[in-house]
Amino acid sequence: MTSRAEPQENWEDRPPPSMAATELLRDLPVTARGVRTRASLVAAARTVFERAGYLDARLTDITKEANCSTGTFYTYFDNKEQIFAAVLDVAQEDMLHPGMGRVRDVDNPYAVLESSNRAYLTAFRRNAKLMGLLEQVSHIDPAFAKLRRDRAETFISRNARAIERLQAAGKADGSLDPLLASRALSAMVSRLAYSSFVSEEPGADGNPVPFEDVVKTATQVWANALGLEGDRG
Template sequence: MARTSPADGTPADGTTTREPPRTARGARTRARLVTAARRVFERDGYLDARLADITTEAGTAAGSFYTYFTSKEEIFAAVLEEVKEEMLHPHVRDVSRTDDPVAVIAAGNRAYLESYARNAQLMRLLEQVAAIDDRFADMRWQRGRAFTERNARSIRALQERGLADPEVDADLAATALSMMVSRTAYNTYVLGDARDLDTLTATLTRLWVNALGIPERVSAARSRA
């Protein structure tokens, strides 16, 4: 399976990509193609999507596609990259010394679930394509690793502040808890195991805080105060 270089993101298997456009007009055209590609992929699926359909949807000349992308695989990766950025960076701040950690975890879980619901069709396609293309299997792995690393940092910060069990392995806990949330989101929004957002958020948050021993430590800190 291919692994990407952490320095520049270039696939280790030698796959080439176009350089980002250097003009504002070029950036707008590329963005229009990515937006159009998302609509076509969601409508037709990955295998049946055609480059001609993408350029028609974008209102660009067929030949202009290759100014910005080398292939259908590359533009699909660009669509997924935009989705990853949205899902990885919800508008939830880190836990400060005065924040209620349970409320912050709940806000993060809710933001992730809402983002997953908006992007469920693409998440379904990523699972399908990753099963037949190692490049996208690698992308899925990298995406999951990014989420896990972010959550591990948050867990370590809580441990340093005395708000989470210091004996819990932050990296392993982040892996397990991140997989729990992501798989629950997949079952709910892709497989159709319908659940109420409030119930999902409350349940996943309770599992998070119980696993990290947060409620007891927050209560003890409040008692001391």
């Protein structure tokens, strides 16, 4: 028998690693006005990064978008790398991961999976421009690519534990390696989301794929692969 890949331990207690290079982040301002100004710069930077891409984004574009001076920018940030880290630090809480998360309802795992994937796909669609930006930066910045992989692996490990619970309860195919299954299925859903909401690849009829079809397909493929039981609506 082949050995199984081991999910990370203590997956429920460990927060996911930050996608931002936290060593670049300065302390937050101590005044309310400073907090507001910094937040305005971060929001402006996200707009510019999403519009122009990371490589072509300029600090002058960010200050213009924020309606502030270059001097004000340097009060809070040293360079483009720092403000990009700040953008990610703010945005990452809205970036979910496909899968089952801390699944507890083993009586109807399909419903849990559908709900979890719907939440992920909703967040992905809402942040589609940013997700496209992250893909771009991953290809040009090895350090950022590693941060992104490490964060994804934490969520993949959580999904693997959920699969293990379902296997133990007799609700999922016990012959599957839970970690490898989680990695494969998580990648499938994330790429489907990217093609649907970032690349906006059309369906077979040449039209945009309806959101509900994306949710249904992602969930059915995941559930069929695991042999999940439960009400499929």
